[in-house]
Amino acid sequence: MVEFPGSVCRVAGLNVPISGGGYFRLYPARVTSWLLQRTLETTQQPFMFYIHPWELDPDQPRLTGSFRSRFRQYQNLASTERKLDWLLPKFRFGTMSESLECCGSTQPSIMNQLNSQLLQTDVVGTSVVLK
DSSP states (O other): EEEEEEEEEEEEEEEESSTHHHHHSSOOOOHHHHHHHHHHHOOSSSSOOOOOOHHHOOOOOOOOOOOHHHHHTTHHHHHHHHHHHHHHHGOOOOOHHHHHHTTTEEEEEEEEHHHHHHHHSSSSEEEEOOO
16 A cells, blocks of 8 residues: 655745645635646655546535535535646646656655655645555
8 A cells, every 4th residue: 555645835834735626626726836836846756636526516416514614615616627627738647656656666765755754744635545
Protein backbone atom coordinates (compact mmCIF):
# COMPACT_ATOMS: atom_id res chain seq x y z
CA MET A 1 0.00 0.00 0.00
CA VAL A 2 1.29 3.44 -0.92
CA GLU A 3 0.10 6.66 0.65
CA PHE A 4 -0.01 9.94 -1.27
CA PRO A 5 -0.11 12.89 1.12
CA GLY A 6 -2.30 15.81 0.17
CA SER A 7 -0.21 18.50 -1.49
CA VAL A 8 0.34 21.81 0.23
CA CYS A 9 2.11 24.98 -0.85
CA ARG A 10 4.12 27.00 1.65
CA VAL A 11 2.98 30.64 1.44
CA ALA A 12 3.92 33.29 4.01
CA GLY A 13 4.88 30.59 6.51
CA LEU A 14 1.60 28.70 6.15
CA ASN A 15 0.86 25.38 4.47
CA VAL A 16 -1.96 26.09 2.01
CA PRO A 17 -3.83 22.92 0.93
CA ILE A 18 -3.94 22.54 -2.87
CA SER A 19 -4.79 18.90 -3.51
CA GLY A 20 -8.15 19.50 -5.16
CA GLY A 21 -11.71 18.72 -4.20
CA GLY A 22 -13.17 21.45 -2.02
CA TYR A 23 -10.02 23.57 -2.21
CA PHE A 24 -10.21 23.52 -6.00
CA ARG A 25 -13.84 24.61 -5.87
CA LEU A 26 -13.16 27.40 -3.38
CA TYR A 27 -10.01 28.95 -4.88
CA PRO A 28 -10.15 30.95 -8.10
CA ALA A 29 -8.61 28.94 -10.97
CA ARG A 30 -5.63 31.30 -11.31
CA VAL A 31 -4.85 30.96 -7.60
CA THR A 32 -4.90 27.16 -7.90
CA SER A 33 -2.63 27.34 -10.95
CA TRP A 34 -0.19 29.66 -9.17
CA LEU A 35 -0.10 27.44 -6.07
CA LEU A 36 0.49 24.29 -8.13
CA GLN A 37 3.24 25.96 -10.19
CA ARG A 38 4.91 27.29 -7.06
CA THR A 39 4.79 23.82 -5.50
CA LEU A 40 6.42 22.25 -8.56
CA GLU A 41 9.16 24.88 -8.58
CA THR A 42 9.95 24.67 -4.88
CA THR A 43 9.67 20.91 -4.30
CA GLN A 44 10.74 19.54 -7.70
CA GLN A 45 8.25 16.73 -7.09
CA PRO A 46 4.83 15.86 -8.51
CA PHE A 47 1.84 17.22 -6.64
CA MET A 48 -1.20 15.17 -5.74
CA PHE A 49 -4.43 16.54 -7.23
CA TYR A 50 -7.87 14.93 -7.14
CA ILE A 51 -11.46 15.75 -7.85
CA HIS A 52 -14.58 13.81 -6.91
CA PRO A 53 -16.97 12.90 -9.76
CA TRP A 54 -19.89 14.52 -7.92
CA GLU A 55 -18.04 17.85 -7.99
CA LEU A 56 -18.70 17.99 -11.74
CA ASP A 57 -22.47 17.77 -11.29
CA PRO A 58 -23.92 21.17 -10.39
CA ASP A 59 -27.46 19.77 -10.71
CA GLN A 60 -27.08 17.09 -8.04
CA PRO A 61 -29.91 16.85 -5.51
CA ARG A 62 -29.53 19.25 -2.60
CA LEU A 63 -29.70 17.76 0.86
CA THR A 64 -30.62 19.60 4.02
CA GLY A 65 -28.02 20.26 6.64
CA SER A 66 -26.17 22.99 8.44
CA PHE A 67 -24.92 26.02 6.53
CA ARG A 68 -21.37 24.73 6.96
CA SER A 69 -22.22 21.30 5.50
CA ARG A 70 -24.13 22.77 2.57
CA PHE A 71 -21.33 25.26 1.87
CA ARG A 72 -18.69 22.53 1.94
CA GLN A 73 -20.75 20.27 -0.33
CA TYR A 74 -22.22 22.66 -2.89
CA GLN A 75 -20.12 25.85 -3.04
CA ASN A 76 -18.96 26.68 -6.60
CA LEU A 77 -20.16 23.42 -8.16
CA ALA A 78 -21.38 25.35 -11.21
CA SER A 79 -17.84 26.54 -12.02
CA THR A 80 -15.88 23.35 -11.30
CA GLU A 81 -15.98 21.87 -14.80
CA ARG A 82 -15.03 25.17 -16.43
CA LYS A 83 -12.12 25.62 -13.99
CA LEU A 84 -10.95 22.07 -14.60
CA ASP A 85 -11.07 22.56 -18.38
CA TRP A 86 -8.94 25.69 -17.93
CA LEU A 87 -6.43 24.00 -15.58
CA LEU A 88 -5.84 20.67 -17.35
CA PRO A 89 -3.82 22.01 -20.32
CA LYS A 90 -1.55 24.02 -18.02
CA PHE A 91 0.09 21.00 -16.34
CA ARG A 92 0.97 17.43 -17.22
CA PHE A 93 -1.44 15.30 -15.22
CA GLY A 94 -1.16 11.55 -14.86
CA THR A 95 -2.14 8.68 -12.64
CA MET A 96 -0.69 7.89 -9.25
CA SER A 97 0.80 4.74 -10.76
CA GLU A 98 2.65 6.85 -13.33
CA SER A 99 4.03 9.06 -10.55
CA LEU A 100 5.30 6.00 -8.72
CA GLU A 101 7.02 4.70 -11.86
CA CYS A 102 8.52 8.10 -12.58
CA CYS A 103 9.87 8.71 -9.10
CA GLY A 104 11.17 5.25 -8.22
CA SER A 105 8.50 4.33 -5.69
CA THR A 106 10.07 1.03 -4.70
CA GLN A 107 12.93 2.80 -2.95
CA PRO A 108 12.24 3.07 0.78
CA SER A 109 14.11 6.38 0.93
CA ILE A 110 11.47 8.06 -1.22
CA MET A 111 8.64 6.77 0.96
CA ASN A 112 10.54 7.92 4.06
CA GLN A 113 11.00 11.34 2.46
CA LEU A 114 7.28 11.58 1.66
CA ASN A 115 6.34 10.51 5.18
CA SER A 116 8.81 13.01 6.63
CA GLN A 117 7.28 15.81 4.57
CA LEU A 118 3.81 14.74 5.64
CA LEU A 119 4.78 14.97 9.31
CA GLN A 120 6.16 18.50 8.79
CA THR A 121 2.93 19.91 7.35
CA ASP A 122 0.22 21.68 9.28
CA VAL A 123 -2.50 20.42 6.94
CA VAL A 124 -2.69 16.71 6.14
CA GLY A 125 -4.79 14.89 3.58
CA THR A 126 -4.16 11.52 2.03
CA SER A 127 -5.09 9.31 -0.85
CA VAL A 128 -4.31 5.62 -0.86
CA VAL A 129 -3.51 3.41 -3.83
CA LEU A 130 -3.28 -0.36 -3.47
CA LYS A 131 -0.55 -2.03 -5.51
